Amino acid sequence: MVKDTNGRDKNDDTDLDWDDDYIASDFTRRQTLDMFAAGGLMAALAPLIGGLSSPAFASADDEVVKIGYLPITDATALLVAHGMGYFEEEGLKADRPTLIRGWSPLVEGFVSNKFNLVHFLKPIPVWMRYNNKIPVKLMAWAHTNGSALVVGGHTDITDFSQLGGKQVAVPFWYSMHNIVLQYALRKSGVTPVIKAEGEALAPNECNLQILPPPEMPASLASRKIDAFIVAEPFNAMGELKAGGRVLRFTGDIWKNHPCCVICMHEQATSEKQEWTQKVMNAVVKAQIYASQNKAEAARLMSKDGEGYLPMPAPIVERAMTLYQDDSGYIDTGAIKHAESWGNGRIDFQPWPYPSATRLIVEEMNNTVVGGDTTFLKGLDPQFVADDLVEYSYVKNALEKFPEWKNDPSVNPGDPFNREEILEL
Incomplete structure (x- = not known):
């Protein structure tokens, strides 16, 4: 029996050999990941940061869009914006997005200014800004559900x-x-x-x-x-x-629910306003395209398309499209609110509803995590919704591209507000 580097049978029909490079790379980061997750980010990044005024937080001298992402569909808006040429349509130069194999190195790359446009799990910027004093701004939702x-x-x-x-x-x-x-x-x-x-x-x-x-x-x-x-x-x-x-x-x-969000450096949002607006225009346009063309977006991202994700098209297409019809998920109980909720397996709606941010902060206080959670005590949910999120650029983009209101999750009569529904 021939074993691979992870001790698995090379002839194993689970066919997971595609991820060996990712696993090997992530393993070298495991201690860093554990430390970051436990709240030791500032100590790990002290040489890069050196205080809030450090050049590590400064905007790049050029205005090239530099994207960092994980190989997941949460990055769809960023990858589609690049793959469809939407940044160029806005008059921007964009490097090919850089695939990163874990959340901790993505945070590190963002802090060191290797990237100026990223997606993070939504609670991560809360932790970054209020536990680690990193001037990150949440610019829009990257996707919902998923x-x-x-x-x-x-x-x-x-x-x-x-x-x-x-x-x-x-x-x-x-x-x-x-x-x-x-x-x-x-x-x-x-x-x-x-x-x-x-x-x-x-x-x-x-x-x-x-x-x-x-x-x-x-x-x-x-x-x-x-x-x-x-x-x-x-x-x-x-x-x-x-x-x-x-x-x-x-x-x-x-x-x-929101999952990943689009984040940028706060300094860029205040000092490069025209550039920031063009970036957000491209991101919002990409989300509208992905919402209306999920199968096409999946193929574009897959290794059978532009190769942003290492998975073949059928797997990415399943992840983007297979939900209610002929899936069997309703029968198994994987979906219990099919008719009343009407959402998809993954959806794309950019507006960062303040109600969801407030609920996240509240729920973070009820969630068991590794490391020190002192920063959460006394953290006002409304303050976070007002301070962490930059609403103006995404709202301008949504007004430029009103098709976003066609998403079933958006109430056209009151598109910027909603009630959060959390129900097992």
Whole structure:
């Protein structure tokens, strides 16, 4: 039997060899990832930062758009804007986006000014700005929905209440995935915990651990974990290549929730206003295109298209399009609000609703994470909604491209406000 670098059979029909390079690269970052997730970001980045006035936060002398992204569909708006030439249409020069293999190195690249346009899991900029004093600005939502909890085929789990005594992977402590998962666990009578390997679990305790997204399908297939919750297309990969099945889509728990958001340096938003507006125009146009042409956007991003993502087109297309019709997800209970909610597997709506930001800050206080969470105490949700988010540029872009109101999640009569619905 021939083994690969991760100890798997090279002839294993799970066919996960495509991610070996990502796993190997992420493994070298594991200590950094754990430290970042535990709240040690400032210490790790002190040589780069040296205080808020450091040139590390300065805008680039040129005005080239420099994108950093993870190989997930959360990056769709950035990748489509580049692939469709929307930055050039706005008169901007844009380098080919740089694929990064973990959240911690993406944060590092952003702080060191290697990138001036990125997507982050929405709780990450909250943690960056208020725990680590990094002047990041949330510019728009990158997408809505687009994540799921996938359980292993070796388990008989059919409900969140059965996750007691199980091992579940999340991509980052400060993630929508961790927030939604722990909400569902608590509602189901299960206590989320973070325990060391080998430490005993009570029957009602679900142990959480961090894994980079590319490691999750392989870890599920090898039964190192019982389930994972992550962005697409790793859920589709888990279904097709790791014997997993979707227990529940997160967008069916929190209706049209934000997941990743578009972020920029605060200095750029104040000093390069015309440039910033052009960037946001391109991003919003890309989201409208992706919303209306999900299959085409999937193929463009896949390795069969422009190659931004390392997965073949059928996997990315499944992650972007397969939801209600002929999917079987309604029968299995992965979707429980199909008729009443009407959302997709992943959707694209750029407006950063303040109500969602407020709810995220509130839920972060209820979520178990590694590291010091002192910064969350006394953090006013309305203050965060007003201070973290820069609304003007995305609103200008939405007014330039009013087609965004055609998204089913938007109320045309009151498009800039909504009520948050969180329901298991």
